[in-house]
Amino acid sequence: MDFRVVIMAGGAGTRFWPVSRKDKPKQFLPIVSKKTMIEETIDRLSPQVPLSSIYTIANPEKTDIIKKLLPDLQNENLLIEPIGKNTAPSLVLATARIYLQNPKAILAALPADHLIKDSPLFLQKLKAAATAASSGDCLVTFGIPPLYPATGYGYIQFSAENPSYSLDEPFYTVREFKEKPEHKQAEAFLKEGNYFWNSGMFIWQADVFAQKLERFAPDMFSYWIKILDALKAADETQILSLFKEIPSTSIDYALMERAEGVLMARGDFGWSDVGAWSSLADIWTQDEAGNAIKGESLILDSQNCLVNNPSKLTALIGVKDIIVVDTEDALLIAHKSQDQKVKDVVEALKKRKKDKYV
Amino acid sequence: MDFRVVIMAGGAGTRFWPVSRKDKPKQFLPIVSKKTMIEETIDRLSPQVPLSSIYTIANPEKTDIIKKLLPDLQNENLLIEPIGKNTAPSLVLATARIYLQNPKAILAALPADHLIKDSPLFLQKLKAAATAASSGDCLVTFGIPPLYPATGYGYIQFSAENPSYSLDEPFYTVREFKEKPEHKQAEAFLKEGNYFWNSGMFIWQADVFAQKLERFAPDMFSYWIKILDALKAADETQILSLFKEIPSTSIDYALMERAEGVLMARGDFGWSDVGAWSSLADIWTQDEAGNAIKGESLILDSQNCLVNNPSKLTALIGVKDIIVVDTEDALLIAHKSQDQKVKDVVEALKKRKKDKYV
Numbered sequence: 001m002d003f004r005v006v007i008m009a010g011g012a013g014t015r016f017w018p019v020s021r022k023d024k025p026k027q028f029l030p031i032v033s034k035k036t037m038i039e040e041t042i043d044r045l046s047p048q049v050p051l052s053s054i055y056t057i058a059n060p061e062k063t064d065i066i067k068k069l070l071p072d073l074q075n076e077n078l079l080i081e082p083i084g085k086n087t088a089p090s091l092v093l094a095t096a097r098i099y100l101q102n103p104k105a106i107l108a109a110l111p112a113d114h115l116i117k118d119s120p121l122f123l124q125k126l127k128a129a130a131t132a133a134s135s136g137d138c139l140v141t142f143g144i145p146p147l148y149p150a151t152g153y154g155y156i157q158f159s160a161e162n163p164s165y166s167l168d169e170p171f172y173t174v175r176e177f178k179e180k181p182e183h184k185q186a187e188a189f190l191k192e193g194n195y196f197w198n199s200g201m202f203i204w205q206a207d208v209f210a211q212k213l214e215r216f217a218p219d220m221f222s223y224w225i226k227i228l229d230a231l232k233a234a235d236e237t238q239i240l241s242l243f244k245e246i247p248s249t250s251i252d253y254a255l256m257e258r259a260e261g262v263l264m265a266r267g268d269f270g271w272s273d274v275g276a277w278s279s280l281a282d283i284w285t286q287d288e289a290g291n292a293i294k295g296e297s298l299i300l301d302s303q304n305c306l307v308n309n310p311s312k313l314t315a316l317i318g319v320k321d322i323i324v325v326d327t328e329d330a331l332l333i334a335h336k337s338q339d340q341k342v343k344d345v346v347e348a349l350k351k352r353k354k355d356k357y358v
Numbered sequence: 359m360d361f362r363v364v365i366m367a368g369g370a371g372t373r374f375w376p377v378s379r380k381d382k383p384k385q386f387l388p389i390v391s392k393k394t395m396i397e398e399t400i401d402r403l404s405p406q407v408p409l410s411s412i413y414t415i416a417n418p419e420k421t422d423i424i425k426k427l428l429p430d431l432q433n434e435n436l437l438i439e440p441i442g443k444n445t446a447p448s449l450v451l452a453t454a455r456i457y458l459q460n461p462k463a464i465l466a467a468l469p470a471d472h473l474i475k476d477s478p479l480f481l482q483k484l485k486a487a488a489t490a491a492s493s494g495d496c497l498v499t500f501g502i503p504p505l506y507p508a509t510g511y512g513y514i515q516f517s518a519e520n521p522s523y524s525l526d527e528p529f530y531t532v533r534e535f536k537e538k539p540e541h542k543q544a545e546a547f548l549k550e551g552n553y554f555w556n557s558g559m560f561i562w563q564a565d566v567f568a569q570k571l572e573r574f575a576p577d578m579f580s581y582w583i584k585i586l587d588a589l590k591a592a593d594e595t596q597i598l599s600l601f602k603e604i605p606s607t608s609i610d611y612a613l614m615e616r617a618e619g620v621l622m623a624r625g626d627f628g629w630s631d632v633g634a635w636s637s638l639a640d641i642w643t644q645d646e647a648g649n650a651i652k653g654e655s656l657i658l659d660s661q662n663c664l665v666n667n668p669s670k671l672t673a674l675i676g677v678k679d680i681i682v683v684d685t686e687d688a689l690l691i692a693h694k695s696q697d698q699k700v701k702d703v704v705e706a707l708k709k710r711k712k713d714k715y716v
Contacts, residue, residue: 018673298706300699305691313688313715315376315703318696322677324689330671331684333663333691338676341658345673348656357671 002105003130005049006094009038009066009112010058010084014346015276015339018330019308022358027112028065032274032283036069038112044119048127052077056112057094059084082240088220088254089246091202092213093239096227099206106130108203109251115283117270128169129203129265135166139212139259140203141174142267143196149186152275152340154179154198154252157189158264174262177252198252199267216258219247277323278336281306291316304336330357360463361488363407364452367396367424367470368416368442372704373634373697376688377666380716385470386423390632390641394427396470402477406485410435414470415452417442440598446578446612447604449560450571451597454585457564464488466561467609473641475628486527487561487623493524497570497617498561499532500625501554507544510633510698512537512556512610515547516622532620535610556610557625574616577605634697635681635690639664649674662694688715 013025020026027038035043042054056066057079066078079097081090091109098105108126116122129140143156155178163170177198181189189195204212213221223246230238247254256262272279281304284292291299295309302316309326316322323339325332334342349357371383378384385396393401400412414424415437424436437455439448449467456463466484474480487498501514513536521528535556539547547553562570571579581604588596605612614620630637639662642650649657653667660674667684674680681697683690692700707715 018671298703298710300702300706301696309689313376313712315688315690315692317691317699317703318693319680319691322680322691324691326684326689328670330673331667331682331689332673333675333677333680333682334673335676338659341675344658345656345675348658352656354671 001130001134002102003049003108004053004055004098004105005045005108005110006079006091006098007038007041007054007056007110007112008058008087008090009056009062010081010090011111011113012084013113014343017342017346018325018327018332018357023061024065025113026274028062028069031280032115037115037274038066039069041110041112041114042070044116044122047119048123055079055094055098057081057090081243082236083243085243085246085248087200087251088249089223089243091251092220092224092246093227095204095206095209096224096231099210100228100231103205103207103210104134105206106133106203107206107209108201110201111273113274114199114201115270115272115274117272119269122269124167125169125265125267125269126203128167129171132164132166132169132171132263132265133203133205133208136261137208137211138204138261138263139208139256140171140263140265141256142199142201142271143172143264144199144267144271146190146195146197149183149190150197151180151183151186153273155181155186155189155195156198156264157195160194164263169265171263171265174264177257196264196266199271200252200273201267202251202256212255212259212261216260217255220254276339276342277306277308277325277332277334278339280308281336306336359488359492360460361407361466362411362413362456362463363403363466363468364437364449364456365396365399365412365414365468365470366416366445366448367414367420368439368448369469369471370442371471372701375700375704376683376685376690376715381419382423383471384632386420386427389638390473395473395632396424397427399468399470399472400428402474402480405477406481413437413452413456415439415448439601440594441601443601443604443606445558445609446607447581447601449609450578450582450604451585453562453564453567454582454589457568458586458589461563461565461568462492463564464492464561465564465567466559468559469631471632472557472559473628473630473632475630477627480627482525483527483623483625483627484561486525487529490522490524490527490529490621490623491561491563491566494619495566495569496562496619496621497566497614498529498621498623499614500557500559500629501530501622502557502625502629504548504553504555507541507548508555509538509541509544511631513539513544513547513553514556514622515550515553518552522621527623529621529623532622535615554622554624557629558610558631559625560609560614570613570617570619574618575613578612634700635664635666635683635692636694636697638666639694664694 016026028036030036055077133140157175158172163172281292286292290304293307296313298315300317302319305322307314307324321336323334374384386394388394413435491498515533516530521530639650644650648662651665654671656673658675661678663680665672665682679694681692
């Protein structure tokens with residue numbers, strides 16, 4: 001099987017401000033471990049996928065940092081989307097590039113900034129998913145068994161009965177992709193049992209992807225055709241023109257939600273999208289009082305705090321559920337329950353023209 | 359009247375850590391305004407007391423910084439206690455120095471690190487206190503009308519009836535100095551009405567001070583005699599020897615609590631000892647949500663916080679009653695109700711041999 005992986009590395013990401021900045025989004029930061037998340041993503045694949053079969057795709061502004069972090073990646077594997085335009089244009093371009101080499105190639109599209117704790121299990125399931133994708137007329141995705149009624153993720157409703165099997169792994173027929181729900185609806189989803197979180201990881205055979213586009217996303221398929229032509233002609237100007245026009249939509253919205261023949265495997269391999277500072281509390285080592293600290297610290301009567309301040313001493317006295325992130329020019333203090341508002345801080349800074357902090 | 363002021367500048371002070379450090383205690387920091395507290399203390403006196411009548415007293419390690427901050431102060435007015443040993447030895451030495459110049463000189467002993475909001479009223483009352491001290495056999499002090507049942511201050515119990523008057527200012531006979539009380543007792547003090555906070559400000563005539571020492575503090579008086587002799591002989595080695603022996607006690611404990619003939623005036627001139635970070639919340643300008651911020655800031659849903667971070671941007675999200683103090687090598691996050699534990703942090707750092715942060 002000709003198996004390739006496309007790492008989607010174009011995300012902007014403001015939720016890890018003040019560590020993440022415009023030119024350093026989450027995937028290029030050592031947030032979970034001492035390695036950056038994109039390095040972790042590649043390391044995770046290495047037992048099974050050679051570097052020559054791994055691609056990154058991102059807008060040109062990110063080329064330098066990707067080359068610096070991944071010096072062993074061949075230039076031809078560093079795909080460039082001329083303008084950052086969400087996942088649909090990005091994956092149309094990446095799949096078209098691979099399709100021209102081999103229409104039967106299987107391609108896994110993986111975000112550059114997710115955490116997976118059980119790598120061996122992930123690789124085993126990825127192999128099963130690739131096998132499923134190669135054996136028929138289907139698009140494959142991983143659904144994450146929900147841990148709580150999250151309102152920050154989309155959900156995948158699937159038929160629990162009569163899964164098909166690849167390499168002993170069950171694959172369930174997807175009934176519907178659901179947008180991020182309200183809390184009550186999320187609770188109902190969890191009660192039902194057959195609603196999993198949408199992980200944003202997809203596996204397909206290049207020609208099957210094209211067929212599904214043609215049938216379920218004709219507008220996007222017209223761009224597929226034009227992009228294929230431009231790639232064949234090596235006409236980068238034409239690709240830029242097409243990217244100026246192409247709608248900025250997610251692959252979920254453009255294709256997955258509309259397509260028939262989508263299969264889902266259980267992504268029960270310790271997945272986290274590491275979506276905010278508070279998500280690190282469960283990933284970093286905690287002390288007995290639930291404090292997760294990066295940097296030297298002295299803690300009095302404080303519980304469940306998260307501190308990222310690697311270059312300084314941090315003293316905590318009598319505080320609970322507080323996130324502290326210190327950098328050279330900006331300091332964030334947030335209540336854990338409200339760290340989704342970090343992006344609002346970045347927006348407010350932009351509005352106030354304080355661009356040096358963005 | 360020969361009126362002199364002795365500014366007690368020897369305090370160590372750990373309660374404004376991490377801004378205050380071993381070599382930079384509170385009196386040398388611009389905590390309340392853009393000037394250091396010792397400069398503010400001298401500025402406050404300037405309309406009435408010429409610089410030639412103002413003395414500082416501190417241990418030798420502080421000489422350089424005092425000279426730097428107060429370049430116009432004559433060297434002979436910069437008194438040096440060879441070893442920092444609390445206020446009794448310090449004021450015995452300072453009063454002895456002035457006594458040798460003029461036994462009838464009136465001396466006001468004032469801490470270098472207190473805030474007084476109404477300077478004109480303070481100067482008016484200081485003049486009345488000096489007049490009271492010059493007219494008889496008494497030691498004079500200011501009592502602060504208590505704002506709340508503080509357990510962090512000593513109290514002065516006084517006779518509210520039949521005050522004596524100097525320059526139309528009533529002076530009350532002190533019945534007893536009370537050590538820092540428990541909360542219940544403090545509440546009882548406030549209910550009684552005739553218990554004021556001990557401000558640590560004292561006014562006396564040099565020879566009256568000596569007489570009171572002789573009668574009520576004979577042990578300390580023996581040092582007074584020996585220090586006088588050593589000063590007459592300009593024998594600094596002898597003064598050092600005496601300071602090695604002399605008990606390290608406060609003037610409150612050594613003399614004021616024991617003496618008869620102590621008068622108290624109402625110190626209702628907006629006094630604060632600025633004893634902890636939280637005390638600055640009422641002194642600095644606050645926004646509508648009660649946040650007092652030094653430095654650039656961006657605040658979302660946060661109330662009653664105090665931030666000292668002049669060189670950076672601070673973003674607050676959803677936090678209440680939090681103190682944030684950032685410095686080059688250490689960051690403090692404390693709940694306002696527990697900022698008296700800042701000194702425990704400093705103690706803990708000493709124990710852990712992290713002297714670079716102390």
